Amino acid sequence: MRTILVSIAAVALLAGCKGNGPVPAATDTGMVTADSTPLTLPSLAANPKTVPLPGSYSNVTDGTLRLAADMTYTLTGTDGKAATGKYAWYSDGKRILLTEDKSVFAVADGGLYKLASKDAPLAGFTADQLWTKAP
DSSP states (O other): OHHHHHHHHHHHHHHHHTTOSOOOOTTOOOOBOTTSOBOOOOOBOSSGGGSOOOEEEEETTTEEEEEOTTSEEEEEOTTSOEEEEEEEEOTTSSEEEETTTOOEEEEETTEEEEESSTTSOSSOOOGGGEEEEOO
16 A cells, blocks of 8 residues: 555656756757757857847747848747847847847857846756757
8 A cells, every 4th residue: 555655646746747847958968859969059159249140040939030230120929920129239248139029139159049137147048048040
């Protein structure tokens, strides 16, 4: 009887987690792509202002972001709704702000990381934060 109760408790404990365990850090190569190759997340650019920002970026859960050379953007959600505005560099030269949307992104080589806020740390990025730049 005791063995059964311990087994039920273990199953209940695992079911209660619902996959909310720790998220791998940006340097974690334990994540894989669809073809089972290890996923390597891009590092923050050493000098972000030298990274060519104009282009299209995508995130599976959030949509697409198009940055233009004239410092304007179009943010299109997965629902197809689009918002436009201007983007600007923060004074630290490592992040950009979508001025109308108030979204903050850290600039990496080959992508952007969406930050939770302007005060979010510039470390420990996860795959779900990554907006990949289209080739």
